[in-house]
Amino acid sequence: MAKTGVVLMNMGGPDSLEAIQPFLYNLFSDHDIIRIPRLIQKPVAYLISKIRAEKTKEYYIHMGGKSPQKEQTLKQAEELQKVLGDDYVVTVAMRYWHPFTEEAVETLIKNNVQQIILLPLYPHYSKTTTGSSFKEFYRVYNKKGLKIPVKEIKSYHNHPLFIQAWVEKIKAQLGEEYRDYFLLFSAHSLPEKIIKEGDPYKSQIEESVRLIMEHFPENKYALAYQSKVSPVKWLQPFTDEKIVELAEKGIKKLAVIPISFVSEHSETLYELDIAYKKLANDKGITYYKRIETLKNSPVYITLLKELVSLGGNFEGRVLQT
Structure with a gap:
């Protein structure tokens, strides 16, 4: 029986305190994220990772000693496998x-898949x-000399099921009083230079927010960005600064929506849940x-199934469901 391989792609996170430094080294060694001159990128990445590992260790101690992203992503894969079936x-x-x-590629080879669909768990393309x-996938693919057909799903930021999933989450967690809350959407920031070079991330984030807010016509809202990691100019306003601004304007009920994330990690469990919550409370929210x-x-999960069933043909269009 011919099978299709589905590769769920995510950033990953340290699964122990000892893994923090090598995880950060891998991250800062990626020239697509941190544009250090290639000749010195790895030595600089090693230095940065050593320094930041000590600082971020505290975050992971608060989170139980590791990031839960691996377990949550594997659970997403398990649930998707159930609804897709044995093919x-x-x-x-x-x-x-x-x-x-x-x-992941080794698993696909062992299962003799006849085609591959790349499905990122990043709803917004960057x-x-x-x-x-x-x-990285094509580097491994070419190294192994594979000839299996590959299809890509680039983004799904405006898919009706993506919007529905967020609308349901917001209403379920805020309850009947959801209209009383100011909705602050928080996305991972990026260097402005990358956006100016044509990266669609910012515009896709803005479109997701606009489509979600069509379901909350009575709520006030804003979009901000978090998790800046280098001294260059990044997308603004920053989430912590926006929280202070809203507090100064008298906002008392604030709901923060991590619009660019589909699993929990330090940006949500520490930055938003601990650091920014304390900031908000201290400022009177x-x-x-x-x-x-x-x-x-x-x-x-239904959205991921539909994207797979489209065979890689969804590229950000709003489909009728």
């Missing part, structure tokens, strides 16, 4: 920590995320709620 082989390729892309994951990521919500 598919769903595997996971993390960019910066286990299971690496090479491990060369720094989806683009980097694709590039009485009710601070962070909407959880989509993880394996039934609507999100």
Whole structure:
């Protein structure tokens, strides 16, 4: 029986305190994310990773000693495998920590798949995320001399099921009083230079927010960016600064929506849940709620199934469902 391989792609995260430094080294060694001159990138990445590992170790201690992203991504793969059935082989390729892309490709080879669909768990396309994951996949693919047909799903930021999944999450977690909350969407920031070079990430984030807000006509809202990691100019406003601004304007009920994330990690569990919550409370915001990521919500798994069934033909168009 001919099988189709489905590769769920994500960033990955350290699965122990000892893994923090090598994870960060892999991250900062990626020229698609950090543009250090290639001749010195790896030595500089090693130095940065050593310094940041000590700082971020505290984050992971608060999170139980590791990132939960691996377990949550494997659960997404498990749920997707259930709904797709035996004609598919769903595997996971993390960019910066286990299971690496090479491990995913080995699984596909062992299962003798006849075609491959690359399905990033980044809803919004950027060369720094989806683009980097694709590039790593083809590096492994070519190294192994494969000739299996490959199809790519580049983004699904405006798919009706993606919007529905977020709308349901927000309403479920805020309850009947959801209209009373200011909705602050928080996305991972990127260097402005990358956007000016034509990267669609910012415009896709903005479109997702606009489509979600069509379901919340009575709520006020804003979009901000978090997790800057280098001294160059990054997308603004920053989430922490926006929280202070909203507090100064008298906002008392704030819901933060991590629009660019589909699983939990340090940016949500530490940055939003601990650091920014304390900031909000200190500034007078009485009710601070962070909407959880989509993880394996039934609507999100249905979305992934539909994307696979389209055979890689969805490239950001709004489909009728």
